[in-house]
Amino acid sequence: MTSTFLSGRTAVVGIGATEFSKNSGRSELQLAVEAVSAALADAGLSPADVDGMTTFTMETNPENMVARSLGIPELKFFSRIPYGGGGACAPVQQAAMAVASGIADVVVTYRAFNERSGVRFGQGPPPAxxxxxxxxxxxxxxNPYGLLTPAQHTAMFARRYMHTYGATSEDYGRVAVLARKHAANNPRAWFYGKPLTLEEHQASRWIAEPLHLFDCCQETDGGQAMVVVSAERAKDLPVTPVYIRGAAQGLGPDQYQMVSYYREDLTRIPEVELCARQLWAQSGLGPADMDAAILYDHFTPYVLNQLEEYGFCGRGEAKDFIADGNLEVTGSLPTNTHGGQIGEAYLHGTNGVAEGVRLVRGTSTNQPDGVRNVLVTAGVGVPTSALILSAEG
Amino acid sequence: MSTTTQAPASEATDQDAFLARLREFVGLEATPTRYAQDAVNQAMIRHFVEAMGDENPVYVDDRAARDTGREGVVAPPPMLSTWLMVGYKAHTAAAAGAAPDTPMARLLALLADAGFVGVVATNDEHEYVRELRLGDEIKMTTVIEDVSPRKTTGLGTGHFITTLRTYTDQNDEVVARQRFRILRFDPSGAKPAAPAAADPALRHKPFILRDNAFWFAAAAQRRLVIQACTDCGTLRHPPGPICPSCHSYAWHEVEASGRGTVHSYVVSHHPKAPGYDYPLTVVLVDLEEGTRLVADFAGDAGEVEIGMPVQVDWLDYDENLTLPRFRAATSASEPTEEEGN
Structure with missing residues (x-):
């Protein structure tokens, strides 16, 4: 059974980020502390208020280094989530659980790296x-057969999905075009002012068929942080609280990292469906209650899978759901309004969590009307996680 | 011998005739006997060993040389050809003036007229009969030992010319022999080198752990196996220590037929890793037995499609590692002969 205990007990009260670039020119640790400082300032809190930290196991800046750099005297809680971008939302869940349980009062979640100018994930297995x-x-x-990169791993699923449902490269391309349309209107985005046409998507070079270059997210240098406190404490802070209505992790049957090729149906992503099931149960909400979505877009095809696993449309119908304009700012489910990781930045999904906060606050550069609840998801293909951010506790 | 006038035979006959002309030079002295300008001497030896960083004392210290049973200081063997070098002045003059009329010059002219104007040294074999001592006066004779039939090489077609240089001392005793081979080739006929197939030895290697070692050991014998639970019979791949169905730790391997169908595939273009040829086609195969497996596709990318029947083949990565790849099944019958590459 799924408990409703966590729902609404905590809130995101601060978001902060560095600029998103291809070469930050400074250390990953500096990116981390800049992001954490900005998030704390946004929340009206100081480093001395922080007593918990959560991040990714892939994070190169350990909690102690961030804490000592910022003069944070004590941490009572620190935990890390594995599986790369699958952990985009899980550190926020960790923070929420720590705060709701009373273990910690102010937990900062951060992710910072020089992923473009330093170790690039798209180049193959990292040195470690x-x-x-x-x-x-x-x-x-x-690996021995040459499937070395996340794009290559993902292409196997994308090809099967096309075969099963008759989706085309253009159906994937529409996800990229939408992301770039939103990014073009977002000054933080790398592709600010640079929309993409479907023709340009189709003409872009192959990375791993059926994935074109523009089916793949960017590589980014930057840092992003969030601050989580209790719903009670949030009321005393000078910001609009964004409540964590749902927070879930998911690891499915016969789960592998990026290559769960041995499951019966490769068009299904059971760990995503597992997150959906938990979020709806925790929050008492459903797909129809979501006013916007941030769907993890490391590769365009997985956006289609997520629309189906979260129940926004039926199996195989995502291509039509997208083509019909539902993901536009004016559509039924405005999606990736920041431009996604394709258009804004690749920060292992943490910049998407921040956009979810802005959507509830009403401060997105592509703000739809009347946003109360936002679904935010994490990396697909790996054990994953998701959040519902909400205006109501 | 037929008198047919078909072009290929005629061409072959022309080549035979040309080779016969070239081989008239075999056995002739290529160039006049060359005499060393200086006797073997300590000063040149010292320059040489200092330049080479060779600190063996037998080249410079008379007592050390005698301690080894030698009669005195000896010259380093690699100095052999240096004693016979003509020097800068003669070298420059020869390059500027007409080539002296020697058998070697005539042979090379014959080749050049036929278009074989490129030259590259290919072999240099030395045989040392005795060490050179201070005061030795060396001379060298060069004989054209062999001219090869026309050969096709990566540089173009051409003929190998082998000369034997015999080094003798002041008593006409042989001190060393040097066999030197060059290729005279026609550079205009050189084909652009076809892109060499990537060396699979450079590919990423599997991580061999206790739970999967049996599978890779079988693959090394070109056997495609599947792990089977001994208690409930469930097949599983990739392997693991326990049956996810009945939780038995007992397992054995079963032989797969090697036949299956393509469940999905990837044609990879970027980034390019060493050891793989791009575009790189990788298939996910539903084996007949019911498990699934990723492997190379041994065929053109345009050939592969979901649902196509395939059969296992093998690729040797290095002497210790052989892994499966799949090719289009030629029929429902027996798999084709395995390819040993």
């Missing part, structure tokens, strides 16, 4: 992935 461990063993079944 050389140990013969169970953690790396899945690579034994794909």
């Amino acid at each position: 992935k050389t140990q013969a461990t169970s953690d790396n063993e899945y690579r034994s079944w794909v």
Whole structure:
């Protein structure tokens, strides 16, 4: 059973980020502390108020280094989430659970890296992935054959989905075009002022068929942070609280990292459906209650899967749901209004959480009317996570 | 011998005739005997070993040389050809003036007239009969030992010319022999080198752990196996230590037929990793037995489609690693002969 205990007990009260670039020119630690400082300032809090931190296991800036850099005297709670972008929302869930349980009062979640100018995830297995461990063993079944990058891993699912439902590269391309349309109106976005046409998408080079270059997200240098406190404390702060109505993690049957190729139906993403099931149960809300969505878009095809797993449309219908304009700012489910990771920045989905906060606050540069509840998701293909951010506690 | 006038035969006959002309030079002295300008001497040896960083004392210290049973200081063997070098002045003059009329010059002219104007040294074999001592006066004779039939090389077609240089001392005793081979080739006929197939030894290697080692050991023998639960019979891939269905730790391997169908595939273009040829086609195969497996597709990207029947083939990555790849099944019958590459 799913408890409703967590729903609405905590709120995001601060968001902060660096600029998003291709070469930050400074250390990853500096990016982290800049983002955390900005988020605390946004919340009207100071480093001395922080007593918890959550981040990714892939984060290169450990809690102690961020804490000592900012003069944060004590941390009572710190935890990390594995599986890369699948953890986009889970550190926020960790923060919410720590605050709701009374373990910590002010928890900062952060993610910062020089992913473009430093170690690039799109280039193949990172240098550390050389140990013969169970953690790396899945690579034994794909790496020798040349499936080395997330794009290559994802292409296998995308091809099967096209075969099963008759989706085309243009259906994937519409996701990118939408993201770039939103990014073009977002000054924070790397592709600010630079929309993309479907023709340009189709003409872009192959990365791993059926994925074109513009089916893939960017690579980014930058940092993003959020501050989570209790709903009670949020009322005393000078910002509009954005309540965490739902927070879920999901790891599905026969789960692998990016290469869960051995499941019966490759068009299904059971760990995403698992998150959906929990979010609806925790919050008492459903797909029809979502006024906007931030759907993790490392690769365009997975946006289609997510629309189906969250029940916004039926199986195989996502291509039509998108083509019909539902994801536009004026549509039934305005999606990736910041431009997504395709258009704004690739920050392992944490910039999407921040956009979810802005949508509830009403401060997105592509703000739809009347947003009360926003679905935010995390990396697909890996064990994942998701949030419902809400104007009501 | 037929008198047919078909072009290929005629061409072959022309080549035979040309080779016969070239081979008239075999056995002739390529160039006049060359005499060393200076006797073997300590000063040149010292310059040489200093330049080479060779600190063996037998080249410079008479006592050290005698301690080894030698009669005195000896010259480093690699100096052999240097004693016979003509020097800068003669070299420059030869380059500027007409080539002296020697058998070697005539042979090279013959080749050049036929278009074989490129030259590259290919082999240099030395045989040392005795060490050179201070005071030795060396001379060298060069004989054209062999001219090869026309060969096709990466540089173009041409003929290999082998010369034997014999080094003798003041007593006409042989001190060393040097066999030197060059290729005279026609550079205009050089084909642009076809892109070499990537070396699979450079590919990413699997991580071999206790739970999967059996599978890779079988693959090394070109056997495609599947892990089977000994208690409930459920097949599983990739392997693991326990049956997810009945939780038995007992397992055995079963042989797969090697036949299956393509469940999905990827044609990868970027980034390019060493050891793989791009566009790189990788297939996800539903084996007949019911498990699924990722492997190379041994065929053109345009050939692959979901649902197509495939059969296993093998690719040797290096001496220890062989992994499966799949090719289009030629029929429902037996798999084709395995390719040993």
